[in-house]
Amino acid sequence: MRSQQLLSEGDLSTRARIRQAAVARFGRDGFDASLRTIARDAGVSAASVVKTFGSKEALRDECDEYVFAVIRDGKRSVIAAPSGAPGAFIGQLARMDEYRPLIAYVLRTIQSGGDTARSFIEHMVEDALGYVADGVAAGMVVPSRDEEARIRFLIGATLGNLLLALATEPDPSAIERAEFWDRALNALTLPALEVYTEGFLTDRAMLDAYLLYVPDPPTDSSGVPA
Amino acid sequence: MRSQQLLSEGDLSTRARIRQAAVARFGRDGFDASLRTIARDAGVSAASVVKTFGSKEALRDECDEYVFAVIRDGKRSVIAAPSGAPGAFIGQLARMDEYRPLIAYVLRTIQSGGDTARSFIEHMVEDALGYVADGVAAGMVVPSRDEEARIRFLIGATLGNLLLALATEPDPSAIERAEFWDRALNALTLPALEVYTEGFLTDRAMLDAYLLYVPDPPTDSSGVPA
């Protein structure tokens, strides 16, 4: 583990320069980006990248650690603010110039799936469990019959909408411009707030029918069916 | 355009057999699946695939046309039923054995983005505009300040949650087993119905603040702010 001077544009060690280029390139093009491309971005040879990190996979591992460390460290100061809309914290990060490449990297991670994506989502769920419970206790958030399932649904809704915006963007370089994120997040905010405060269905028929049909709303320990 | 005997397991023309294998393999492994793998699945050589379709891209194009033709034809009879929860129609399809490979293919299409994904989503939006408007007119659905934005958000929420389930599934072959889709859809149904009928936030503060801050809720023609 190197001493990570987290975000700075000045002169970096070769290792840090390659890592930075890799995070940006992986975020822009996905993890199929070639070592030669990353090397060119960093101003070194492809052989250097392998010599420095050992392999492409090891480079990606270090990028993972770096990105998630930065987000984990910066989160507490950002996530607390708008406890209302889940996923708002990612939105806040994406509007900040220096964090934007990291957000792109995270979305690519989730898009490409696998263990890394899963563990990141588990972290989000765990965090959200905490502050949504706070919201419920404070009377700001409607309680749920299955808190974790609701949180997964809401996180999936937010990440999914961002993934869709990412996947359907024709210009791959748009992802690193603020304008793209403004557009994507603005399009989401109003409908999210509407659905979250006013709902979508006017009556409880479908929900009640489902609750009747499925007698097992899995509360934490023992359900209390019919 | 060949005469497409849409879904049948019997003896097919080589062309149809390769197409079927390609749809299944693309759906399971994504579009990076190699021609040789698809050829093996279809019981032919890789050269045959190229000779029959001209190129891998042409094969994918024909798979696109085929899958979306089948879905388009079958949709009317399925989409009309549960006008309540958006995306429920995909859920219905995914539970039917013979349609499941097609759903996987659609999700892979959206995951990999590009023009095909975009145009498919536009079709979904256009359709949904119709039947959500019906729902609003019938008093079953809450009206929105920006109907299209809400539909995009809801479609993104549904597709996004399915994409997440797909991406975080460790076993890539799970996608073609009914159990996977049951699990994914069951996990989504309760929280979706909850949020859609009971909302998530207890008071209008955040929504009202947003409406005040952004004086341009783009209704179709002229907004009526304040």
Add this chain to the structure above:
DNA sequence: GGCCAGAGTAAACATGCGTTTACTCTGGTG
């Protein structure tokens, strides 16, 4: 029978990839 069009293939080819090898250069130390 003779033969030929069409379907199918094995083997080669070109390309891009991650990685390895053998080398050059350079700056500090004895």
Add this chain to the structure above:
DNA sequence: CACCAGAGTAAACGCATGTTTACTCTGGCC
């Protein structure tokens, strides 16, 4: 100075991919 460890690289290697080439086989028609 001598030299040598470390950083960096160009060139080659092995491999998988999509595609092409030259071939074999087979079935129907005169």
